[in-house]
Amino acid sequence: MLNLRNFLTLPLVVTLAAISAEAGANTLINGAGATFPQPIYSKWFAEYASVNKAASINYQAIGSGGGIRQLIQGTVDFGATDEPMSAEEAGKVKTPVLHVPTVLGAVAVSYNVPGVKSLNLTGEMVAEIFMGTIKKWNDPKIVAANKDAKLPDLAIVPTYRSDGSGTTAVFTDYLVKASKGFEIKVGKGKAVMWPAGIGAKGNAGVAGVIAQNPGAVGYVELVFAATNNLAVASIQNKSGEFVAPSTASVSAAATGRVPEMLKNDFKVSITDPTTKGAYPISSFTWLLIPNEMSKVKGSAMIAFVDWALGATGQKMAADLNYAPLPKELATEVVARVKKLQLK
Amino acid sequence: MASSTHDVRRSDRAFKRGLQVAAWAILALFGALFWFLFMSAKPAFDAFGWQFYVTKVWNPVLDQYGALAFMWGTLVSSLLALVIAVPVSVGAALYLTELAPRPLRAPVGFLIEMLAAIPSVVYGIWGIFVLAPFLRKWVQPFLSEHLGFIPLFEGAPFGLGMMTAGIILAIMITPTITAITREVFRSIPDLLREGALALGATRWEMLRIAVLKTGAAGILGATVLGLGRAMGETMAVAMVIGNRADISLSLLKPGATMASVIANEYAEAGSDMHLAALTAVGLGLFFVSLIVNSAARAIIWRVERTGS
Amino acid sequence: MLTLIWVAAAVALIPLALVFAWILGAGLPAVSWDFFTQIPAPLGQSGGGMANALIGTLTLVGLASCVGVPLGILCGVFLSEYAESKLARITRFTLDLLTSVPSIVIGLFIYALLVVPMRGFSAWAGAAALAIIMLPIIGKTTEEVLKLVPDNIREAGLALGISRWRVIMSIVLKGSSGAVATGVILAVARAAGESAPLLFTAFSNQFWPSGLGQPTPSLPVQIYVYAISPYAEWHQLAWAGALVLVSVVFVLNLSTRILMSRSGVVRAR
Numbered sequence: 038m039l040n041l042r043n044f045l046t047l048p049l050v051v052t053l054a055a056i057s058a059e060a061g062a063n064t065l066i067n068g069a070g071a072t073f074p075q076p077i078y079s080k081w082f083a084e085y086a087s088v089n090k091a092a093s094i095n096y097q098a099i100g101s102g103g104g105i106r107q108l109i110q111g112t113v114d115f116g117a118t119d120e121p122m123s124a125e126e127a128g129k130v131k132t133p134v135l136h137v138p139t140v141l142g143a144v145a146v147s148y149n150v151p152g153v154k155s156l157n158l159t160g161e162m163v164a165e166i167f168m169g170t171i172k173k174w175n176d177p178k179i180v181a182a183n184k185d186a187k188l189p190d191l192a193i194v195p196t197y198r199s200d201g202s203g204t205t206a207v208f209t210d211y212l213v214k215a216s217k218g219f220e221i222k223v224g225k226g227k228a229v230m231w232p233a234g235i236g237a238k239g240n241a242g243v244a245g246v247i248a249q250n251p252g253a254v255g256y257v258e259l260v261f262a263a264t265n266n267l268a269v270a271s272i273q274n275k276s277g278e279f280v281a282p283s284t285a286s287v288s289a290a291a292t293g294r295v296p297e298m299l300k301n302d303f304k305v306s307i308t309d310p311t312t313k314g315a316y317p318i319s320s321f322t323w324l325l326i327p328n329e330m331s332k333v334k335g336s337a338m339i340a341f342v343d344w345a346l347g348a349t350g351q352k353m354a355a356d357l358n359y360a361p362l363p364k365e366l367a368t369e370v371v372a373r374v375k376k377l378q379l380k
Numbered sequence: 381m382a383s384s385t386h387d388v389r390r391s392d393r394a395f396k397r398g399l400q401v402a403a404w405a406i407l408a409l410f411g412a413l414f415w416f417l418f419m420s421a422k423p424a425f426d427a428f429g430w431q432f433y434v435t436k437v438w439n440p441v442l443d444q445y446g447a448l449a450f451m452w453g454t455l456v457s458s459l460l461a462l463v464i465a466v467p468v469s470v471g472a473a474l475y476l477t478e479l480a481p482r483p484l485r486a487p488v489g490f491l492i493e494m495l496a497a498i499p500s501v502v503y504g505i506w507g508i509f510v511l512a513p514f515l516r517k518w519v520q521p522f523l524s525e526h527l528g529f530i531p532l533f534e535g536a537p538f539g540l541g542m543m544t545a546g547i548i549l550a551i552m553i554t555p556t557i558t559a560i561t562r563e564v565f566r567s568i569p570d571l572l573r574e575g576a577l578a579l580g581a582t583r584w585e586m587l588r589i590a591v592l593k594t595g596a597a598g599i600l601g602a603t604v605l606g607l608g609r610a611m612g613e614t615m616a617v618a619m620v621i622g623n624r625a626d627i628s629l630s631l632l633k634p635g636a637t638m639a640s641v642i643a644n645e646y647a648e649a650g651s652d653m654h655l656a657a658l659t660a661v662g663l664g665l666f667f668v669s670l671i672v673n674s675a676a677r678a679i680i681w682r683v684e685r686t687g688s
Numbered sequence: 689m690l691t692l693i694w695v696a697a698a699v700a701l702i703p704l705a706l707v708f709a710w711i712l713g714a715g716l717p718a719v720s721w722d723f724f725t726q727i728p729a730p731l732g733q734s735g736g737g738m739a740n741a742l743i744g745t746l747t748l749v750g751l752a753s754c755v756g757v758p759l760g761i762l763c764g765v766f767l768s769e770y771a772e773s774k775l776a777r778i779t780r781f782t783l784d785l786l787t788s789v790p791s792i793v794i795g796l797f798i799y800a801l802l803v804v805p806m807r808g809f810s811a812w813a814g815a816a817a818l819a820i821i822m823l824p825i826i827g828k829t830t831e832e833v834l835k836l837v838p839d840n841i842r843e844a845g846l847a848l849g850i851s852r853w854r855v856i857m858s859i860v861l862k863g864s865s866g867a868v869a870t871g872v873i874l875a876v877a878r879a880a881g882e883s884a885p886l887l888f889t890a891f892s893n894q895f896w897p898s899g900l901g902q903p904t905p906s907l908p909v910q911i912y913v914y915a916i917s918p919y920a921e922w923h924q925l926a927w928a929g930a931l932v933l934v935s936v937v938f939v940l941n942l943s944t945r946i947l948m949s950r951s952g953v954v955r956a957r
Contacts, residue, residue, distance in 0.1 A: 065893075065895070065898055065902060065903075067808075067809070067891070067903055069891070072916075075913070075917070076731055076917055076918070076919065079728075079730070079731065079894060080730045080731045080732070082894065083728065083729065083730035083894065084730050086895070093895045095891075095892075095893050095894055095895060095903060096894075097887075097891055097892045097903075097913075098913065099647050099887055099888070100647030100648040101648060102647060102648040102649055102650060103646075103647040103648070103888075110803075110804050110807075111807050112803055112804065112807055112808050112809060192536075194538070199618065199622075199623030199636075199640075199644050200618070200643075200644040200645065200647075200648065201440070201644065201645045201647065201648030201649060201650075202648055203648075223441070224441035224442070225441070226440055226441045226650060227440075227648045227650055228440040228644075228645050228648065228649075228650070228654075229439075229440060229441050230437075230438065230439040230440070230441065230442075230625075235538055235540055235541075235622045235623065235624060235634045236622060236623030236624060236634065236636075237508075237540065237619070237622075237623065238504075238618045238619045238623070238644060239619075239916045240916070240918065241505070241508070241915070241916050241918075242508060242619055245508040245509060245512075246538075246539075246540060249512065249513050249516060249539055250516075250538060250539070258918075260918055261918040264918040264919060264920075265918060356732070357731060357732075387852060389851050389852070391851050391853055392851055392852040392853050395852070395853035395856075396770065396853075398762070399762055399763075399765060399766035399769075399770065400766070400775060402759055402762040402763050402766060403763060403766050403767075403775050403776065403779040404775075405759060406759075406763055406779055406782060406783060406786070406823065406827075407778065407779060407782055409786075409820065409823075410782045410785065410786060412797075412801070413786075413789070413793075413794075413797050416797050416800055416801070417793070417797075420800075467696060468696045468699045468700045469696075469700055470696070471692065471693045471695070471696020471697055471699075471700065472696055472697040472700035472701065474693050474696075474697075475693050475694065475696070475697035476697070479690065479693060479694070480697075488701070490938065490941060490942065491704075491708075492701075492704070493870065493873050493874060493877065493937075493941055494877070494934055494937055494938040494941060495704045495707070495708060495934070496874050496877040496878060496881075496937075497876075497877035497878070497880050497881045497933060497934050497937035498707060498708075498711070498881060498930065498933075498934060499881040499882070499883060499907075499908045499911055499912070499930060499933065500881065500882075500883075500884075501883060501908070501911060501912045501915055501916075502707075502711060502911065502915070502926075502927075502930045503707065505915055505926075506707050506710055510706070510710065551703045551704065551707070554700050554703075554704065555704065555874075556825075556874055556878075558700060559870055559874055560829055560832065560870070560871070560874070562870075563829070563832075563833055563866075563867035563870045563871075564832055564833065564836060564867075566866075566867065567833050567836040567837070567864065567867055568836060569838060583690060584689040584690055594836075595836075597832070597835065598832040598833070598835070598836065601828050601829070601831070601832040602832070604784050604787065604828065605787055605824070605825060605828055605829075607787075607788065608784070608786075608787025608788035608824065609787070609788075609878075611788040611790075612787070612788045612789055612790040612791060612793075613790070614790050614791060614792050614884050615883065615884060615912075638790070639790035639792070642790060642792055642793065643790070643792050643884060646792065646796070659796075662789075662790065662793045665788060665789065665790065665793075666785060666788075666789075668788075669784075669785050669788040670785060673781070673784045673785065
């Protein structure tokens with residue numbers, strides 16, 4: 038009978054039907070953490086679900102800090118972060134946590150200067166732009182590094198991320214290494230007090246501001262810049278070359294660091310490297326897997342890491358503009374993950 | 381009812397008891413919420429004291445926090461939103477109940493109620509890609525050039541900023557205020573309208589005396605709901621307000637609100653002090669809301685006294 | 689003066705129409721049969737949809753309404769019929785304060801209250817957060833429209849010997865049911881479109897929802913994830929999701945009105 042009362046109970050009936058149809062299908066493994074790798078993780082987990090039908094791995098990007106807190110509270114099975122956990126945070130989790138690097142990312146400096154197709158910047162210059170001490174595009178310092186470009190007399194509008202993020206953390210981590218002044222005046226972290234400019238939310242926000250304001254410059258994830266064809270600057274690395282961000286130059290930043298990674302439980306910052314051809318503002322992103330997991334969930338995670346860090350998984354990453362791990366590193370990581378204690 | 385006389389029947393007493401339980405449930409909920417916020421924010425109070433609410437500095441690296449800039453931002457953006465939305469919504473409600481052609485009333489009413497469901501993130505993206513560029517290109521340069529001497533309009537036009545946030549909030553709260561005001565007007569008995577007309581009032585005078593005056597309390601209720609949404613709106617504001625913890629008289633400059641800073645920084649908050657400071661900002665929202673609501677109630681009380 | 693009203697109506701409706709047209713234009717191309725029947729496909733693969741999020745939203749809003757609607761209406765009745773009691777005054781003020789709590793703060797509260805003790809995200813927690821958001825809207829709207837019912841109607845009922853509670857429920861409330869329904873629809877619309885409180889309570893799930901005690905996907909969260917991503921194909925899905933969300937609320941609204949008019953509720957204006 039179609040009356041109001043029956044209509045109101047309809048949603049409940051529909052949903053209970055839907056839920057009972059799916060209940061008990063397989064094990065659900067939940068993870069939370071960084072937004073930066075969300076696209077590649079969602080692709081990996083979706084593809085992996087058809088490879089291994091016994092387990093569904095559900096990942097949601099609520100931020101690196103959020104992921105770490107959920108891991109501490111025990112509401113998720115694994116976490117993900119763009120910045121290694123501090124000793125304090127690691128101490129709060131019941132079991133030791135393994136940092137598993139999965140892919141590499143980079144922070145690109147995107148700009149909107151009419152008539153300028155390519156731009157070279159040193160780390161010191163980038164720091165001064167974002168501190169507000171270099172105020173115009175035709176500042177002598179910028180002109181000196183870009184003899185071929187016609188830099189206009191236009192005010193610089195620095196654009197930063199208003200939401201705390203791993204991208205800001207990596208960017209400021211690089212800037213404090215590149216400029217003593219920046220270290221003193223601003224410092225590094227997932228959220229900092231920027232002296233100048235406007236804040237926009239997320240990569241989309243920053244890109245939107247840059248697109249609409251001639252003279253604007255900001256920092257975005259490389260994946261975002263590459264997928265949306267944004268104009269990005271080439272940054273000078275420690276060898277003196279001006280390197281444009283690309284999956285190749287980002288992977289280069291990780292080569293030669295494998296021994297260091299092994300010594301430090303895979304937790305190493307790779308900004309401002311000395312390798313030739315390396316892009317200076319690169320970083321790893323990690324999965325945080327507790328050292329002790331249940332047999333069912335643990336073996337699923339181990340199998341997943343083996344698959345993701347193997348050829349298929351890493352190729353998927355490269356196709357989406359994420360830089361793959363150096364092969365020697367990937368093998369070491371998989372070997373370490375296989376030693377997880379399963380109860 | 382004019383006065384609540386003692387209920388004689390047992391069923392009436394039981395009914396009243398039942399309603400009281402519902403009311404107590406609300407109070408308990410609020411109490412729990414307040415308690416939770418207070419306990420989470422305590423570390424910040426221990427560190428900064430009540431000066432937290434009058435300090436402007438917000439530096440997560442040095443763990444120095446102060447909520448003043450955000451309180452300013454919330455007040456300015458919400459007030460701007462109300463100033464735009466309330467007259468517009470009341471006008472639209474009047475239109476829909478009194479002036480619009482009858483076949484148009486239900487469909488347009490539906491559309492408005494439906495638009496209350498648009499997720500705030502969609503408003504935010506629309507703001508970034510449609511509203512902000514529009515303001516930056518057509519509206520703000522004009523204001524900055526010709527009216528720039530007024531502190532309200534000085535500064536370079538960025539598109540993002542307090543003005544855009546206020547306008548987006550106004551658009552977001554219009555469906556709610558319009559729909560509720562419309563119901564309020566519909567609930568007013570026709571007798572009052574006919575009475576005014578019979579006494580020789582013009583159409584507008586009839587609307588003013590019979591509809592607006594009688595519905596004033598209802599309009600206030602709708603406004604309070606709209607104001608609540610405006611002050612608590614996180615996503616859309618976070619995307620268009622420019623996010624600088626600064627205090628400025630100019631509407632063209634970027635700012636930040638209490639809700640937007642919580643939305644922006646909570647997920648990635650590093651230190652425990654940062655988390656406590658953000659929760660303290662949330663608590664501050666209660667205080668701002670308290671002040672604004674009390675002021676609104678005082679105004680309507682005065683209007684009711686002098687009016688009737 | 690009357691022209692001002694026309695102008696005000698136009699100013700109210702035009703931006704809303706613009707936003708809706710934008711969503712329609714951007715989202716319609718991506719709405720397909722797949723959208724309503726498939727879970728999200730991996731990036732780069734066509735097909736896939738947001739069926740799981742749709743079911744999740746219906747579940748969450750449905751559960752939230754089970755608590756939020758009765759409690760809100762009862763509260764509104766109390767505030768209107770027993771208006772001068774001290775409890776009513778305090779409750780009214782509290783309800784006003786509750787409307788301005790940012791939805792994310794409500795999410796964090798429920799997180800501490802339900803998610804941490806239960807050691808996991810669940811539809812229950814998500815529904816609880818949404819119910820708190822719905823309460824003030826339903827309560828205040830109910831109170832306002834009931835207050836406008838003339839006293840002589842109540843007095844007439846009492847004079848006929850009907851008990852007070854029956855006068856309130858069967859005459860006063862029933863007569864205003866259309867207006868109260870508007871309040872409920874607005875609350876449902878609001879709850880259906882909120883993403884911030886759900887992220888820390890119901891979490892989300894890229895697969896089919898597997899139980900009320902498990903992470904549950906929802907349209908607004910999914911829309912948010914897609915909207916802030918770098919990929920154009922995901923952006924389109926986000927707008928399609930927004931379009932579907934708004935349409936679902938529209939259908940709910942329409943059906944409620946039709947069923948109410950069938951059960952005899954007549955509206956004058």
